[in-house]
Amino acid sequence: MSVGPLEIFVVTAPGLEGLLEEEASDLTFDVVDRLPGGVTLAGGWPDVWRANLELRGATRVLVRVASFRAMHLAQLDKRSRKLPWAQWLRSDVPVRVEATCRKSRIYHAKAAAQRIEGAIEGAGMSLSKEAVVTIKARIEDDLATISLDSSGISLHKRGLKAEVNKAPMRETLASLFLKGAGLDSNVQVFDPMCGSGTFVLEAAEAAFGLQPGRVRSFAFEQFANFDREAFNALRRSPEVSGAVRFHGSDRDAGAIRMSEANASRAGLADVTQFRMAPIGDAGSPDGPPGIVITNPPYGGRIGKKGVLHGLYGAFGQVMRERFEGWRIAMVTSDAGLAKSTGLNWDAPGPIVDHGGTKIRLWQTQL
Ligand SMILES: C[S@@+](CC[C@H](N)C(=O)[O-])C[C@H]1O[C@@H](n2cnc3c(N)ncnc32)[C@H](O)[C@@H]1O
Structure with a gap:
């Protein structure tokens, strides 16, 4: 487990950040920032689990685990290999990497993803295009931010609705x-x-x-540091x-x-x-x-x-x-x-x- 609070980024639809911030504060999360597309919380892994379980307005919950300068692919490769992947990922659970590049010298997202995938494989994990566990890398202004997607399937899918009409509201x-x-x-x-x-x-x-995530599963349940007993203690009926x-x-x-x-x-x-x-x-x-x-x-x-x-x-x-x-x-x-x-x-x-x-x-x- 990391020491100190995690940087937890809760994604929502652009335009609704203010209401998500209110919801997060009402639910006693420690909101530290509001940004376009979401709010940043500070907390530990139980807060990550609870954010997924309880925040009705969250589309997904990302845990920012690293941020570093990467001017070229070799540097991205080297820095990625230094990350403590085994702290978060399990060798028996496949992983995939999604990368985006903006205004950066590294402009080829697929090549960037491949470097990070190489680092993850080097740490003993396997890769799969269909993996539920996703690592998200964003390279913007030559700054690489690596996040674990703790949610998996978008959180608007509560796991309860088998039936939808045309044009349903998320x-x-x-x-x-x-x-x-x-x-x-x-x-x-x-x-x-x-x-x-x-x-x-x-x-x-x-x-x-009622907790919106009460019947569905989450990607974090397949992380190395997941504690089912502690998670179950967060559930209410x-x-x-x-x-x-x-x-x-x-x-x-x-x-x-x-x-x-x-x-x-x-x-x-x-x-x-x-x-x-x-x-x-x-x-x-x-x-x-x-x-x-x-x-x-x-x-x-x-x-x-x-x-x-x-x-x-x-x-x-x-x-x-x-x-x-x-x-x-x-x-x-x-x-x-x-x-x-x-x-x-x-x-x-x-x-x-x-x-x-x-x-x-x-x-x-x-
Ligand atoms: C955009 S959909 C609403 C979707 C809904 N919020 C959901 O999440 O499933 C609009 C609905 O208006 C209903 N509708 C259209 N004309 C109507 C009318 N004259 N009287 C009552 N309902 C009508 C349609 O049957 C449709 O279910």
């Missing part, structure tokens, strides 16, 4: 948009175009304190009970079926409710006003523009007529469509990259 983004919309553990949540139920389920999980406060509707029967299946798999069937209904039939759930959060179809992904303006108009009208006192939050890529709702939006949130589409969160209080 869980990581949905959770941070919910945070941006002011989700707290007592509020009611409703998504009237819920698709496979991502917002509703993320809201319910967060409210009950909070009780999920009480009134139904998390609601979704959608005009598509398949979407409702998927949402219900996903809710059952997540252990949330008793506190969630899904109903097949077009937007015109959406009514506010009983109980105190809460948050409506939704991402209606937007151009480029599904649907056509003219029809979409009508749909957004109908959404806005239903909100104004039946959701007095609710906070309305909507994610879309298109300011024109947001305007078509006729809602009096606050200034929209930062632009967020969602698989190439630029989306943002629009909010208003009715």
Whole structure:
């Protein structure tokens, strides 16, 4: 194990770093910096494991293990061979290396990766293109930064959703948009175009304190220094009970079926409710006003523009007529469509990259 705190870089979608920082602080991580694309934490290996297990907004968690100048490949090779690979990697678990180069004398990423692979093999580990354990090397301005990817498969894959509708919102983004919309553990949540139920389920999980990584596995479980007992001690099983406060509707029967299946798999069937209904039939759930959060179809992904303006108009009208006192939050890529709702939006949130589409969160209080 290393002495002193590790530099842990938690990756998120650009635009959502501020909300991730808030989440990390709420969960008592030691946040030391916010950078484009993520936040840096200081901590030990148990913090790395907990970040993977608990941070809903994290796409992946990288552990920066080395940083050195590398002006040419031979230097990269030599410095890489000095790293204590056996401290982190196991000889029986294959590894792969991904490298990127920017504004550096070493400009050939594949050649850079090969040098690091050579060093890893020299330390007694094997390589495989399909390996789950990945070493990431970034060479920027002649500075090489070597990180261990502690997550493996992207953390938006919670391991719970077998069913996804077309154009699903990534869980990581949905959770941070919910945070941006002011989700707290007592509020009611409703998504009237819920698709496979991502917002509703993320809201319910967060409210009950369920750990997003509770059923999936992580790359760090195959690291040399992994301590399963210590990791298991970080797991929590909070009780999920009480009134139904998390609601979704959608005009598509398949979407409702998927949402219900996903809710059952997540252990949330008793506190969630899904109903097949077009937007015109959406009514506010009983109980105190809460948050409506939704991402209606937007151009480029599904649907056509003219029809979409009508749909957004109908959404806005239903909100104004039946959701007095609710906070309305909507994610879309298109300011024109947001305007078509006729809602009096606050200034929209930062632009967020969602698989190439630029989306943002629009909010208003009715
Ligand atoms: C972009 S998807 C939402 C994805 C969802 N957030 C998820 O993560 O799966 C938009 C959803 O709006 C629904 N929809 C489109 N027009 C609708 C309407 N008029 N009334 C209700 N739902 C509608 C679609 O069936 C689709 O599931």
